[in-house]
Amino acid sequence: MQEITQLHAIFDRTRGYINHFMGIIQPIIDAAQDEHTRLYYHHILEEEEQRLGRLQELIPYLEKVSEKETLAELSDRELSQMLSDVNLERFGLHNFREHLELSLYEFQDEETRQTLDGMREKTHADYLQVKEIMASLSERFSDGSRPDLTDHDEGHDIHQVDHLKASASAANGVASVIKHSAPAKAVSGKKGLTVGSLKGL
Amino acid sequence: MQEITQLHAIFDRTRGYINHFMGIIQPIIDAAQDEHTRLYYHHILEEEEQRLGRLQELIPYLEKVSEKETLAELSDRELSQMLSDVNLERFGLHNFREHLELSLYEFQDEETRQTLDGMREKTHADYLQVKEIMASLSERFSDGSRPDLTDHDEGHDIHQVDHLKASASAANGVASVIKHSAPAKAVSGKKGLTVGSLKGL
Numbered sequence: 083m084q085e086i087t088q089l090h091a092i093f094d095r096t097r098g099y100i101n102h103f104m105g106i107i108q109p110i111i112d113a114a115q116d117e118h119t120r121l122y123y124h125h126i127l128e129e130e131e132q133r134l135g136r137l138q139e140l141i142p143y144l145e146k147v148s149e150k151e152t153l154a155e156l157s158d159r160e161l162s163q164m165l166s167d168v169n170l171e172r173f174g175l176h177n178f179r180e181h182l183e184l185s186l187y188e189f190q191d192e193e194t195r196q197t198l199d200g201m202r203e204k205t206h207a208d209y210l211q212v213k214e215i216m217a218s219l220s221e222r223f224s225d226g227s228r229p230d231l232t233d234h235d236e237g238h239d240i241h242q243v244d245h246l247k248a249s250a251s252a253a254n255g256v257a258s259v260i261k262h263s264a265p266a267k268a269v270s271g272k273k274g275l276t277v278g279s280l281k282g283l
Numbered sequence: 284m285q286e287i288t289q290l291h292a293i294f295d296r297t298r299g300y301i302n303h304f305m306g307i308i309q310p311i312i313d314a315a316q317d318e319h320t321r322l323y324y325h326h327i328l329e330e331e332e333q334r335l336g337r338l339q340e341l342i343p344y345l346e347k348v349s350e351k352e353t354l355a356e357l358s359d360r361e362l363s364q365m366l367s368d369v370n371l372e373r374f375g376l377h378n379f380r381e382h383l384e385l386s387l388y389e390f391q392d393e394e395t396r397q398t399l400d401g402m403r404e405k406t407h408a409d410y411l412q413v414k415e416i417m418a419s420l421s422e423r424f425s426d427g428s429r430p431d432l433t434d435h436d437e438g439h440d441i442h443q444v445d446h447l448k449a450s451a452s453a454a455n456g457v458a459s460v461i462k463h464s465a466p467a468k469a470v471s472g473k474k475g476l477t478v479g480s481l482k483g484l
Binding site: 120129 | 317321325330333371378381388450
């Protein structure tokens, strides 16, 4: 059950990152001088809120599963559903990495940039680890039909770009007009109808 | 089963829209002069590719369900899973609407702007209809625990903004340097591991 414990740790960490990231981005939305900037960061935040909603259901579920003696205690259907949910969050980690990279182009102050880049680096490592764990789990439990775990972003040069470096010379964004001395507001995850909340239907 | 037929039609339409949208956006990525612009549109396209992958599984499933005599032929678990999948795509429609709105700020030519705005308008209507259908389905089939179908974006003024109007005076984006006379390239949906493809595990 080591893999399930690892998955639990990864998604618990990324949940913390979402909250941290929201605290960094919300002031940009509040200070935005035009509708495009406002929509842009609002959109990114909304996607992360949706991810947070799903994780709020997945994390306790993984915790419960990790307490079992063996994965054999799950039915085929439960196992398949769990892998499917984890796979959705594998994409979620990938997309979060890109949200972090995109945000690097907004911030000029070194402290925020290092925070974003640190989360980016760890998120990418977590993404790769989830991929490995899924390969291992599906190998042991599938009926022979192995999932295709190829990076779906393979062949896209953009993923080889060092965005920390590339963003260093980017034009000042709206972030330059907000006060960085103010403590980042923690945004409470507004919870609407989530995939997970429907599971109890 | 009228609702299932409606859902099928909505997701079939949005699948067509994704392909159309990809054809409009790919030239922007190809013509991008800086890494930020490239990453930005690449990111949007990747999210739509992920959605396309999920829809490729959901649409045939809905078609199969729509052929049944009654939803009572589905087990509670199957119904709950279907509602959960549809709900994820409800968020998907919402996010697609925002991708379309964000793209309005890139294009200056009236034809592309009208195409994007037309898809935006229909996508928003589809989003609202999916919400209504879900309310109806969950009312009839839930065990009393009604899902919270509040718009999770409620209270965000940004959704009241007319982005077609707001984007009319936006600065020229990279779109202004690409040839609009060239037929939009259809991008084949690169299919990696999708949630749906795992269902067969």
